[in-house]
Amino acid sequence: MNFMTKLRKAWASSNSLLCVGLDPDPSKFPGMLRDKPRAILDFNKAIIDATHDLVCAYKPQIAYFASQAAEDQLLETIDYLRSQYPHIPIILDAKRGDIGSTADQYAAEAFARYQADAVTVNPYLGSDSITPFTRYAEKGVVILCRTSNAGAQDLQDLQIDGKPLFLHLASKVTKEWNGNQNCLLVVGATWPEQMRQVRDVVGEMPLLVPGIGAQGGDVQALVKAGKTTEGTGLIISSSRAVLYADSGKHFAQAARQVAKATQDEINLYR
Amino acid sequence: MNFMTKLRKAWASSNSLLCVGLDPDPSKFPGMLRDKPRAILDFNKAIIDATHDLVCAYKPQIAYFASQAAEDQLLETIDYLRSQYPHIPIILDAKRGDIGSTADQYAAEAFARYQADAVTVNPYLGSDSITPFTRYAEKGVVILCRTSNAGAQDLQDLQIDGKPLFLHLASKVTKEWNGNQNCLLVVGATWPEQMRQVRDVVGEMPLLVPGIGAQGGDVQALVKAGKTTEGTGLIISSSRAVLYADSGKHFAQAARQVAKATQDEINLYR
Numbered sequence: 001m002n003f004m005t006k007l008r009k010a011w012a013s014s015n016s017l018l019c020v021g022l023d024p025d026p027s028k029f030p031g032m033l034r035d036k037p038r039a040i041l042d043f044n045k046a047i048i049d050a051t052h053d054l055v056c057a058y059k060p061q062i063a064y065f066a067s068q069a070a071e072d073q074l075l076e077t078i079d080y081l082r083s084q085y086p087h088i089p090i091i092l093d094a095k096r097g098d099i100g101s102t103a104d105q106y107a108a109e110a111f112a113r114y115q116a117d118a119v120t121v122n123p124y125l126g127s128d129s130i131t132p133f134t135r136y137a138e139k140g141v142v143i144l145c146r147t148s149n150a151g152a153q154d155l156q157d158l159q160i161d162g163k164p165l166f167l168h169l170a171s172k173v174t175k176e177w178n179g180n181q182n183c184l185l186v187v188g189a190t191w192p193e194q195m196r197q198v199r200d201v202v203g204e205m206p207l208l209v210p211g212i213g214a215q216g217g218d219v220q221a222l223v224k225a226g227k228t229t230e231g232t233g234l235i236i237s238s239s240r241a242v243l244y245a246d247s248g249k250h251f252a253q254a255a256r257q258v259a260k261a262t263q264d265e266i267n268l269y270r
Numbered sequence: 271m272n273f274m275t276k277l278r279k280a281w282a283s284s285n286s287l288l289c290v291g292l293d294p295d296p297s298k299f300p301g302m303l304r305d306k307p308r309a310i311l312d313f314n315k316a317i318i319d320a321t322h323d324l325v326c327a328y329k330p331q332i333a334y335f336a337s338q339a340a341e342d343q344l345l346e347t348i349d350y351l352r353s354q355y356p357h358i359p360i361i362l363d364a365k366r367g368d369i370g371s372t373a374d375q376y377a378a379e380a381f382a383r384y385q386a387d388a389v390t391v392n393p394y395l396g397s398d399s400i401t402p403f404t405r406y407a408e409k410g411v412v413i414l415c416r417t418s419n420a421g422a423q424d425l426q427d428l429q430i431d432g433k434p435l436f437l438h439l440a441s442k443v444t445k446e447w448n449g450n451q452n453c454l455l456v457v458g459a460t461w462p463e464q465m466r467q468v469r470d471v472v473g474e475m476p477l478l479v480p481g482i483g484a485q486g487g488d489v490q491a492l493v494k495a496g497k498t499t500e501g502t503g504l505i506i507s508s509s510r511a512v513l514y515a516d517s518g519k520h521f522a523q524a525a526r527q528v529a530k531a532t533q534d535e536i537n538l539y540r
């Protein structure tokens with residue numbers, strides 16, 4: 001199924017804008033899991049089983065797998081999601097970006113090897129670095145716009161003709177790069193005013209919003225700034241606050257409680 | 271050994287500014303290699319053995335390994351280089367970029383898992399996405415500035431106070447991000463005028479220069495624009511033109527001939 005359709009159905013069926021980010025860090029796992037040979041996969045499965053009815057998407061972050069030489073466990077995590085919860089979109093967080101011939105290889109990594117429904121990409125190299133992803137018309141391409149970190153200001157806020165770079169980009173994506181209607185943008189939860197500006201430029205385009213939970217984004221402010229007229233349009237991602245809610249044997253139930261509370265808080269303001 | 275020291279020694283001992291990019295694409299391999307179980311590793315070893323005395327660096331491009339699920343062959347290629355040619359710097363071309371906690375994982379991927387001497391990174395997320403790499407003071411951090419592709423103009427040339435974004439970045443890296451003296455910049459060979467502007471801003475900072483060969487960069491123009499007063503300062507990378515000079519059984523000798531001709535052409539203008 002087309003990513004955008006899958007996302008809209010998942011928003012509706014889960015009544016949730018929450019996305020759980022899968023950033024598996026074995027040093028934070030409960031002791032009984034940490035030293036098992038497939039600890040990352042076991043951890044992810046437990047988190048997924050405990051939260052699947054509360055989310056509109058999962059977002060595995062590939063860096064956490066790559067640093068552990070655990071590509072096989074990323075693949076198995078995705079296989080598990082696709083077999084057990086095939087209605088939930090999978091966004092591979094990889095932030096790839098390169099010239100066209102290399103971007104082709106990265107698109108193959110995300111869509112052929114890992115079978116992700118969507119992937120995050122970095123726009124610094126421009127349109128011909130994005131086309132190798134957007135030409136997969138049934139997949140979602142989530143382009144960094146205004147990120148959640150403090151350093152976002154270094155480049156993304158530079159003023160061009162009185163308008164910050166990230167708004168130029170939002171406009172360019174909307175008007176020029178979105179021919180297949182499969183683009184989304186990343187806007188950090190930590191910047192509600194910037195999110196409002198992006199929403200004004202992009203119409204109903206979905207936004208991926210990291211930065212609640214451990215990074216401190218204000219849920220009320222971001223939902224009011226970023227939601228569409230239908231009360232959707234946002235994929236609000238929390239990773240560490242959910243995954244590591246508790247470090248004991250009840251970690252999965254604790255993750256569910258945090259996910260449920262976050263889903264409810266988001267729904268208060270839709 | 272510190273990356274910058276290793277690079278300077280390699281420039282001197284090889285009398286070369288040429289870097290060979292390892293972009294292994296099995297569909298372009300000679301027939302006798304293509305279907306072997308370790309074709310990528312065998313291909314890389316043959317190229318390396320045929321060119322090692324002509325280069326100042328090798329640059330494996332991780333996307334070509336990731337799309338083939340060949341991380342093990344990337345690791346073995348690097349192990350081979352480190353054991354056989356320990357004096358040649360290895361630049362992992364990965365163009366990573368993410369918020370700090372995730373960038374820590376990407377830095378571990380490049381420097382702990384793969385033991386690269388340097389890695390390419392994307393600056394769009396700003397300073398706190400770069401620090402997790404630069405804090406490895408003995409490693410090189412190669413930051414995208416003005417890339418070789420046509421789409422480079424979309425963001426990198428936007429004018430800020432009458433100066434393009436890529437020059438703002440070059441200045442920021444030189445003055446603010448280079449505390450450990452381990453930053454380099456990527457400037458595409460296809461843009462000699464932009465390279466001259468970058469050289470004027472960054473002093474003696476080394477530049478990684480992709481885009482000769484298949485991408486068509488003019489060697490004379492780029493060497494004159496980018497070299498330092500010592501006649502070095504450039505790591506000029508060619509991938510496809512060297513790797514796929516011939517598709518028959520003498521592919522490695524053909525690669526050597528192209529590499530030698532490119533080394534000589536570069537040296538004409540130093």
